[in-house]
Amino acid sequence: MTPAVEIKGLYKRYAGGVEALKGIDLVVGQGEFFGLLGPNGAGKTTTIGVTTGLVRITEGSVRVMGYDVVSQFRQARQLIGLAAQELNFDWFFSLWDLMILQAGYYGVPAKIARKNAERLLEEFGLSAKRDVKVRALSGGMKRRFQIARSLVHEPQLVIMDEPTAGVDVELRHMLWDYLRRLNKEGRTIILTTHYIEEAELLCERVAIIDNGRIIADGSPAQLMAGIKRDGLSITVEGWSDQAAAGLDGYDYTFKDGRLQIKVVQPERRLADIVTRIAGTGAVVHDVTIDHASLEDVFIELTGRRMDD
Amino acid sequence: MISTGFYTFVTRELKRFLSLYNQTLVPGLLTTVLYIVVFGKSLGSRIGDIKGHSYMEFIIPGLAMMNAITNAYSNSASSLFQAKIMQFLDDILITPLSGLEISLGYIIGGAARGFINGILVLVMGLLLTDISLSHPFLIVVELLVVSWAFGAVGLLVGIFAKTFDNIQLLVNFFLTPLVFLGGIFYSIDMLPPLWRNISLFNPLYYMINGLRYAVLDIADTSPVVSFLVSVAAAVIFTLAGAILFSRGYRIKE
Structure with missing residues (x-):
């Protein structure tokens, strides 16, 4: 395709x-x-x-x-239908006129343009504002109108x-x-x-x-x-060499009573890991499942946060 | 064949100035009445007839042409510039319309406003004076061609302009002097030889006299030359504006 x-x-x-x-x-x-x-x-x-x-x-x-x-x-x-980032509109015309004009620029026949304009203004909660000019709208309404207008020619x-x-x-x-x-x-x-x-x-x-x-x-x-940022964070009391040996095969660190384990699909491995720790006499207080985010991906790739 | 998109854009340009008639149609008429009253009534009797017409009748074609030129120019220049500065030109640029179609849309808007303003002044002249229209078809053609030419000038200036002052600058320092030196209020025969020769380099002189011939059947220039100058201006400015716009000069990054 x-x-x-x-x-x-x-x-x-x-x-x-x-x-x-x-x-x-x-x-x-x-x-x-x-x-x-x-x-x-x-x-x-x-x-x-x-x-x-x-x-x-x-x-x-x-x-x-x-x-x-x-x-x-x-x-x-x-x-293509584009809803641009900036909220700038033709200030001479009402919402209805702008919908019809935009459809017309794309060659949409008048009857279909009117039908689409009515439907979209309704769907975006702007029917009551159809005869006002865009400058009379709030910021949120302008955003809604911008998206509605970008769809009027059915892109x-x-x-x-x-x-x-x-x-x-x-x-x-x-x-x-x-x-x-x-x-x-x-x-x-x-x-x-x-x-x-x-x-x-x-x-x-x-x-x-x-x-x-x-x-x-x-x-x-x-x-x-x-x-590979998925994993588990577990607070453990009574950590010992025996407990550490029980986690052989896992990539983990233990510091200040907190165990960090890197593991794919942590939900599936949770029971096994807790059982191994508890089996050594240590006490598990709380468990947090960590998932990587796209922010982590960005940090991993660039060394900085996305909003830096 | 005219596309729906192009038709819609032209409609937008026409609706824009028609909805603002208080700013786009009425002022020209008021100014014309003032010119006729102040210049025609008060000074006219002292100047006397020019080429068989009263002074009041003599100035009417020039006033019509002045109104047509300034309105055609202002319309396309301000319409494009507003769209640029308010950043809603992007709404047009992302559509399937070509640069040529958008350029022509702006020019047609300007030409229509210029033409209507010119005709309104002539109607005012018919009401306030005893003029009759000698060559009605030529009046329409001459006004249309000159309005088109200055609609295209407005497009060009709208492309180049970075501030509203840029648009007004051309009016103050170029259009108004050329219009006034183009023989609205006098015949070239009334000037000393030096100024008479300088006037021959002013294209607006030919345009004003072209309309004067069409309305009053008198002119300082050949009607054919006047018409050709108008057509040449329309072609040159249209090509320049359309080419620059289509290339995205100062329009697209």
Whole structure:
């Protein structure tokens, strides 16, 4: 099947010499829920900008559903719905007019445009505001409207650039549910975010971008398993050489009454480990199951936190 | 064939200035009435007839052209610049519309506003004076072509502009002087030879006289030359604007 997005050898050098992208290769399959994860300034928005035609390519190529975004820009852009990070809107028109105009730019017939606009405004709780101008909306409403408008032409590839930045918890969950639903309907979703938990929760595949380069690409589970940070933390009273001998075969450390064991799938090994310790007469006080996060993956790969 | 996307964008440009008619249509009319009253009524009687027309009648085509030019320019320049500075131009750039289509959309918006303003001034002239329209078809063509040309100038300036002052700068230091020196209020025959020769290098002089011929059947220049200058300006500025926009100059990073 033709990939939803295929990026080959993508370089972007801005005027002034800043290299935002330094040779990106990336494939996003159709129907995937894909996360592009990285700290601010890593190159996420530039990658999206190139894909959507907002940023010129210095070198390399980007294809959307097989269409080159430069030479076949009409076909490529027809398939994309973008909700940009910044909340900037045409201030002359009402929400309704903006929905209809946006659909029109994509060639959607008026009748279908009206139907889609009505449905989306309803789904995003904006029907009552349809005749007001965007400047009269709250920040959360603007975000909802931006996402609703990006879907008015029924795009196959939905790109959300930091859609939950600065929104409250309730709206964040509403957007997550909506994006999951879109994905189930068969739309390819590309989500850029610097919220680790968002990528872990939603994306079936994640690429981590840093300093203009893709430094990791895989499912969250694969990436987290790769750094071997899963394990158990156990508080033990009465630790002895005998207890240590009982843990032969495990990668562990014991310090200040706390036992740290690195182990894959710690839930499955928990009973065995506790039994071995208890069998030596030591007392187990509490047990914590540790799982690696994508943040750990980022730290492992770059030596720093994502929000540094 | 005109695409739905292009049609929608042109509609957006037209709706924009029509919804702001208090700012885009009414001021030009008020200014025209003032010019006619102040210049036509008070000074006109002292100046007398020019080429068989009262002074008030003589200045009306020039006023119409001035209104058309400034409005066409302002519309496309401010529409594009606002979209750039408020960053909602991206909403257009991500669509399947080509750079040429977007450029033409801005120019058509400007041309429409310029044309309507020019026609409104002529209607005002018909109401306030005894003029009759000598060549109605030529009036429409001349106003359309010149409005188109300055819609394209507005597009160019909108592309280059970094601040609102840049847009106003061209009006203050370029358009207004050229319009006033283009013979709105006088015939070139009334100037000393040196200034008469300098005026021949002012393209607006030909445009104003082109419309004066179409309205009053009098002009200081050949109507054919006037028309050709207008068409040449429209073609040159349209090509320049469309090429720069399509290349993303100061539009895309």
